[in-house]
Amino acid sequence: MARAVTPKKKAINTAAAWAIGLLIFFPILWTILTSFKTEATAIADPPVFLFFDWTLENYQVVQDRSDYMRFLWNSVIIAGGSTLIGVMIAVPAAWSMAFVPSKRTKDILLWMLSTKMLPAVGVLYPIYLIFISMGLLDTRTGLVFILMMMNLPIIVWMLYTYFKEIPGEILEACRMDGAGLKEEILHILTPMAIPGIASTMLLNFILAWNEAFWTLNLTAAQAAPLTAFIASYSSPEGLFFAKLSAASTMAIAPVLILGWFSQKQLVRGLTFGAVK
Amino acid sequence: MGSIRLEQVNKTFGDVTVIPSVDLDIDDGEFVVFVGPSGCGKSTLLRLIAGLEDTTGGRILIDGKDATDTPPAKRGLAMVFQSYALYPHMSVRKNIAFPLRMAKMDKAEQDRRIEQAAAVLNLTDYLDRRPGQLSGGQRQRVAIGRAIVREPAAFLFDEPLSNLDAALRVGMRLEISELHERLKTTMVYVTHDQVEAMTMADKIVVLRAGNIEQVGSPLELYHTPRNLFVAGFIGSPRMNFIEGPEAARYNAHTIGIRPEHIAVSADEGTWSGVVSVSEHLGSDTFFHVHDSGLAESITVRAGGEVGFRHGDRIFMTPREDVLHRFSADGLRLA
Amino acid sequence: MATQQSRSAARWMMAPAVVLLLGWMLVPLVMTLYFSFKQYLPLRGGDLGWVGFDNYIRFVTSSAFWPSIQATLLIVGGVLVITVGLGILLALLLDQPMWGQGIVRILVIAPFFVMPTVSALVWKNMFMDPVNGLLAHLWKFFGAQPIEWLSQVSMTSIIIIVSWQWLPFATLILLTAVQSLDTEQMEAAEMDGAPLLSRFWHLVLPHLSRAITVVILIQTIFLLSIFAEIFVTTQGSFGTRTLTYLIFQRVLESQNVGLGSAGGVYAIILANIVAIFLMRIVGKNLDA
Structure with a gap:
């Protein structure tokens, strides 16, 4: 207005x-x-x-003393890996819901979103126990899995809304042109939805990067990402404001820059389409 | 090469029956038009032939082979959609090449066919553009190009001209007709526009509520409509229907007379009435006549030079040799 | 509008996501329920048998329970009032014509992308430190006695930190809603002589009501499980122990898994009550 x-x-x-x-x-x-x-x-x-x-x-001091690069690398692997695997699982699911809707589609979608509402603390110990028994505690694999599951509903949801914008006739046209399901998804749907897929990945990368419940509780020395790296500064040791600031700047800079590109998608991704 | 046969094909969506039961033969090389008002099931019927929808019952044979359960990709048919359905992320060349790529045709043959199709459709200069940079008519040509390069058993057109403006529509209509003359491939064409149906078809299939009302050549439908619905649907302006004593004089429940089959005169004729609106088109004049005691309004076509105006009382004489008679249940009386 | 083949393909393609999420939801949930009925102390004897609803009763009757509920509600309520209130004003302001709108938007949104541990630590040390914090300097500048933020007014401090993180979210969503407001409607009201405040009250606010509801519901779900901000600032002391933090302490710090799990079940029920309302709104939009 x-x-x-x-x-x-x-x-x-x-x-x-x-x-x-x-x-x-x-x-x-x-x-x-x-x-x-x-x-x-x-x-x-x-x-x-x-x-x-x-x-x-x-x-320099922060890098020498706490090996910033290792934490950074963990963050990149965990956020990137969970996003990538999440998208690979979500694309077929979103295709199904957007283009072959059935009476249950809406219920499934809402149910998926509702799993996102489950408070993490409610299932902390079971996850902890499962991680110990499977040897996943303090591993990047474990965190990739957890964060992938946490964000999967949002990824499915966002892709679904983007796919819905693609006219069904185009997919029918490619079926008439002799494309099988694999070709339909690889040659037609994915290239057409690239902008949507990219913004979905961006937002979920950010969410995973900043996730601070599981990353704090399920890691120690090996797999700890930047969230845990920063938390280690919570007990002060003499003069440390400048070093804390340097560490903080390094932890938020990558995502701050990515985040500026994803403001528009933020609304779509976090309100589940309830605000347009 | 491209015959299609429907045997008791029916389709229901949930509780709604869209097509009760259809039997139809489409011969190789024929240009068949499905026409009917919106919601008559014509598009659904086309999509059943395409394989984009499953039949609920019945069989579809393409070239004599049962294709009822064959996926669309394997039916050897090509389709042109109302929205053109071009791939926006591909150039025109890639769009046209897509079906050939899917068929794993070798590159040289692909290029040869694309060049040929582009030449036929005047697209040679646009091959490297994206669909978004083309006009509506050009997009439609690309969609047609994509269909013809595969040399399909038959073409399916789903209201292909309805997104074009009026002038372009007439041009494309001619182009499609010419294409049919050249390729001699079976074409099945869906439209709600009876003018398109009349001008293009070898055979028209008139549909209403999923039922075939009549199948025949355009002139058959014009001259001998099987019932009131077909009589009213084919022909423009619409046929006049008259009931009551005047119809009884001809031993019918309803009689129908086309506007072009009524002669007008200022002083004598069988019927009389008052001109309410006269539409002068130059070549023709249409009079909408009220107060005739026959029907709410009678439409009459006269030559462009006939100059009655609003409020004039005129006399009308129907040509009895082309008068249509219908029974109480709407069927044509011989 | 699909064929049998595409429907069966759809089922297969949906299966991985559905199966994974089902497992992700059910397995831990069932385990939590299971533990909640047990006396289970991993470091002090392990599984000590079934205890029925004892854990549920003990959890709500413990002296820490009601204060934790109070703390949770205070944080959620405080943050909601601040973010929605300021969010509306900010959204209306950002919607006005101005120079450098894009840059201002970026400045306002930035805090949302700061990881929670960073924002908590920065606020705790560089702003709220009673000696060297910037706020202490500000207080001294005006001749006031610096406040020990995180111990004296711990709750206010945490609400400030969390509000700073969530204000961008509320603003962004409300701004999206404001921008969809019909210009002509506003102009018509202006022509009719409706004063600014009444235009806001009768036109803008009703238009925003849906967006406000969505902001409230989504934020509530996230705020109920606030963790890192407390973990790195007060560790739950000075009356800032929320329900989430209490459960965390029961489970991981005192290793009383049965008790913690019962608390977890309460937290799940609480979140679900909010989630039901949110799902209704989302579901309605799906039909449209």
Whole structure:
């Protein structure tokens, strides 16, 4: 409902929105700035905003002391692996629901979403026990599986909504053209749905990257991703603000950048289509 | 090569019977048009032939072989959809090549056929474009191109012209007719437009509520409609129907007379009435006549130079040799 | 609109997702139910037999239960009021014509992408630290005594942190809804002389009601299981032990699996009550 307004009003809007936007963004900005300070500057009184000697030493220290790259790699594997496997399982399921709907399709879809509502803490111990008995505790395989299951309903849902937008006649046309089921999905459906599949993967990568219940409770030294890496900073040890900031910046930077590309899909993915 | 035979084919969706039972023979090389009002089951019938829907009962034979349970990909038929159903992520060339790729035809033969089809359909300059960059008529040609390269046993058209504007529709109608003349391949064409049916078909199948009302050549349907429905559906403007004493004079429950079979005069004739609306098309004039005591309104076609106007009383004389007589249950009386 | 062949193909293609999710739902659920009826202490004797509903009764009668429910409701309620309230205002503001709209949107949405452990730690140390935190400096600047945020006003602190994380979500969804508001309707009301506040009350708010409901329901489900924010800040002390955190402590810290599982069942029931309402709305939209 954006309308033409006077330049004065537009200027007021702009000022107000920028002020609030910067206020909301400030904690992130402050963290990024602090990561380039020395520990002493980081706690200077009064606080220093921009005019300090920028240094990269915190990043070096964090990497040397806690092997950031290993945690990063775990995060990439866990978030990427769970998303990739999730999509491979979800594409056929979403195809079925979008193009061969039956009376039960809606019920199945809603049921899938309802599994997402199950509070993790309610099944913490069983999962813990299963993981121990299968030797999955503190393994990337185990977390890939868990996070894949957690996000599968959202992946199926999002793909379903994207597939629904593809006209059924096109799929029928390719059947008439002699394409079997495999060719239909590989040559027609998937290429047509690439933008949708990409945004689905993006959002789920972000959700998996930030997941902090299972990753904290089911990992120790080996498979711990960045969520656990950061949690290890929760007990302070002397001057550590700058190092904490550097570690935090490294943990959120990749996803912050990806996230900016996926704002539109966020609404679709997280409201299950209830808001358009 | 391309004969299709339907034997007691029927189709129900849940509790709804869309097609009670249809028997139909389509000969090789014939241009058959399914026509009827919307919801008459014509599209469903086409989709049953295509294999996009299962039959509930009955058999479908293509070239004498039972194809009832054959998946669409294996029936050797090609289809052109109302929405064209082009693959938006492929160039025109790739669109046309798709069925050939699926058939694993060798590359050289693929190219030869694509070039040939493109030449026939005036698409040579557009082969590297995407469907999104083409006009409606061009898209329709691509869809047809995709259908012809496979050299199918028969073409199925599902209301292919209904998304085009009026001028383009007439042009495409001619192109499809010419294509049929050239290829001599069986074509089954679905439309709700009786003009398309009349102008293109070798054989028209008139459908209503899933039942075949009449099968015949366009002129057969025009001259000897089997019942009131066909009589009213085929021909434009619509046939006039008259009931009551006037019909009884001809020993019928209802008589039908086409607007073009009524002569008008200012001073004498069998019937009389008042002109309510006159439509001057230049070549023809249509009069809608009220207060004739025969029916609510009688439509009459006269030459372009006949100049009656609103409120004029005129006299009408039907040509008795082309007057249609129907019984109380709507069937044609011999 | 499909053939027998495509229907049977559809069943096969749906099977992996359905079977996996069914297993993912049922196996742990059945195990949780099973443990909830047992006296089960892995480190102190293991399986000590069936105890009927003892765990359920003990869980709700323990001194920690009601405070945990209170803490949970306070966090969920507080965050909902703040995020929905500010979210509506922010959505209306962001919908206005301005320069650099895209960038402002990005600034506002950013917190949603910060992992919960990071935002909790950053807030805890760099803002809420009573000595070196930025807020302490701010308080001193105005001559006030700095607050020990996470111990003195622990609940407020956690609500602030969580609200900061979820405000972008609420804003984004409400903004989507605001943008679908009919311009002509608004202009007609303006022509009719309806004042700003009444336009908001009678036109904007009813239009947003669905989006607001959805935001409330979805956030409630996520907020009920808030974990990392408490784990890295107060560890459940100073009255911030929520139901989720209490169950976590029973199960993993005190290793009383039976008791924790009974708590888990309560949590599942609680989440399901909210989920039913959400599913209704989603289901209705599926028909449309």
